Amino acid sequence: MKQGMRSKRSIAKFLGSAVLFALPTLAMAAAVPGEKAPAFSEVDAAGKTHNLKDYEGQWLVLEWFNKDCPYVKKHYGSGNMQALQKKYADADINWLTVISSAKGKQGYLEPAEALDVAKNHKLQASAPFLLDSDGSMGRAYGAKTTPHMFIINPKGEVVYAGAIDDNDSANPAVIPDSANYVAAALDASLAGKAIEVASSRAYGCSVKY
């Protein structure tokens, strides 16, 4: 293990980070349960623009995606994620799946590729992937991992932020025995009840900004 010479930063970066730390409110923006959801405007793989405003008065689920992440594979390979998307689409809940991988990083997709991936993953979201390759939406929401899940209520407030369920194994076999936080939050909301778990540690792969 070679520890030396590992991290190299230039003064420019120091100064950059100094500015970032001086403006924590800007830099540390995140979607916090109980607060207004950060605005976004992103184009999907089919070329349609989605704004937070478009979803006023409706429920919206945001899901961060990276096709090569083992944890994403866990939920797509097993059909778990698509089943959730389908179930809540039928209940008129919007579902947007976001790719924040930067160009050249793992999981980055050109629009045409994204349409293919949507097809062969049998994506059931409300739109083909939102392509956030500059990371603006991911950073605004503080998306740390794939899959990182957010639920926004009709008033535009975040009501859930965190993992999809309570089991951070990469093994799809654990899914039937896991407590799905997103499903629980949506079911409770649809039944007019309070959400029990509004925040959890988002497990998975780091978002490749």
Add this chain to the structure above:
Amino acid sequence: MLLSIFNRTVFLASVLLMACWSGLSAAQETASGDHVKVRWLVPDTFGPGAETIGFYFEVDPGWHVYWRNAGDSGAAPRFDFAGATGEVGPIQWPFPVRLPIEHLTNLGYEGDVAYLFEVTPDAAAMDIVVNLEWLVCKVDCIPGYGIMTLSRPVDEAASWQPQDVQLRDRFLAMVPAEATAENFLWQVAAVAASPQAGTLQFELAPREAGVELSTPDVFPLDGGLLTAKAPEVAQAGENIRYTFERVPGAPMPPSTGFVVSDGERAWQLDDQEIQAGAASAAGAAVTMASATGPASTQPLWLLILAAIAGGAILNLMPCVFPVLSIKLFSLAGHDGQAAHRVKEGLRYAAGVLVTFAALGALLLVLRAGGSAIGWGFQLQSAPVVLGLILLFWVMALSFSGLYEFGHHLMNVAGRSRGGSFATGVLAVFVAAPCTGPFMGAALGAATLLPAYSAMAIFLGLGIGLALPFVLLCVFPALLNRLPAPGPWMETLRQALAFPLYATVIWLLWVLGRLVGESGWLIGAMLMLVIVFAFWLGRHGFRGSRWLAWGLVLAALVASFSAANRLQEQGVANGSVQQQEAAAGWQPYDRNAIAQALASGQAVFIDYTAAWCITCQVNKKLVLDTAEVADLFRDNDVYMVRADWTNQDPEITRALGELGRNSVPVYAWYPAGERTPVLLPQILQVSMIKDLFSEK
């Protein structure tokens, strides 16, 4: 009894079944996946009593596996015991390190780690079948799965392979113990939440007042409540306050747990009650503590005095001295203009103080942001070093009389109004690598002290640096002792060019260490272009001036971007490390050091950097001499060269634990000791001899 025999039979049958099935799924004594190899850490024969055994993970360099709280991403390994002929205890997790991975922080292990657990056999053989799942990550992550089986006889006493029991003991020493009044030198002073700020404060107080303790690491057990990002650490009286960032929106539980580690051992603090409303009260207590007593083991005034003394000594450093001498002689020329000289002196002092304040402020802002950096950090950047090469080269050329800067250079070292201020700024910049005596302790304290005390120390250094010059300006009697101005000044000026040339050579070497061999080429080409441009500019044929400026501009852009790009690419200088290893010096590796200490070996750590002159002098005159090498070899000392030439968070952290944030630091762990002795910053061979003659 009958039942238990029956159980055993059933179990063994199922193990056999597993073993058959394993023909298909490769159940065996080891498991492996991409970048990971796992094997048992067990005795050849178990004894009848409880035994701590484990899974030994060997991970490829640069990859890591996780602690129980994996941090902002990732996942802890899982051990699902399918069966065992005995009682199996819970997994014991050695304390982790913080691993910054792009925008996130993980908690885990690089290199190798053993996840341990206790078993008590209740049969004639110790049989275990376990399903493993792990995640190994660099930036991308790869999950791994395996089934591992174990079958060992149980006899009268356990018998281990010596290297395996050593490994087991090394990691067992890192497993957090339950903190008690006897084993834990600290006590928890407060765990307080402030709902607005999105933070949680954890405060430790030394159990006995007046005992000097290094700042321990604190890791949160609950990743759903606190992020893994390194907490902001502040000293409050004798207490140390850790401010953790909370996971946005996480509800506040009534209590939470932490693991505290001094880098060798660790203690677990479960169920620490969170005082929700008490944040402000705790804050007030803290402010009072820091107001009543200077927040360090040494009183603040002493630290400031040390800073002033250290600053004064900086004047004699080879890069500062020529600049100041010229400035001084230019002043001596102004006979009788006492008022003018005082003004110049004060302008210079202002330049020094403003620059120190600015550097200090930057350091404090970065510290507040959680960055681990230290004094002299500007020299860890290749473009800054290249800029200094350019500056010293141009000054040296001018001193040599290649051309008269006349009223140009005097902006830097000369007479005009802005000149003295600029000289002050320059003096601080070039003085940074020369951490001399007295400065280490003061700078180290500045990393932990509250902002205003830290700033006082920085200003103390500045006062020290400015003081001799100001004194000479204020007391003309001193200045008049200098010989009268005359032609000798020109001679002296030319002579002083040579230390500047030497400084350029040294900086080129630093650049070479930072970006690899091409550093020399980039620097030398830039220097050539500068000289050529001067020549062009002086021989004024048509357009030559424009050509000269164009050339200089092109060379500047090309060389700076090349230096920056090379450093970003991280062209590590492998050959240097190999050379060091051949001479018996190991690169800094926390685990290897812990291992050496655990086995009772003496350890010597040389915290150094290419840009630190003091370090290089000590290295050449003392550490790399045959005499010292023999001493170290004969006494079986584990020698570590912690090279801080490039920014390295691990080394910065290690320095912080020693109460320092600058180099050189020489840490000596006598055989069997775990607390280091810090040697003086100016080494002598006799000091190293004394280390061994004390026995």
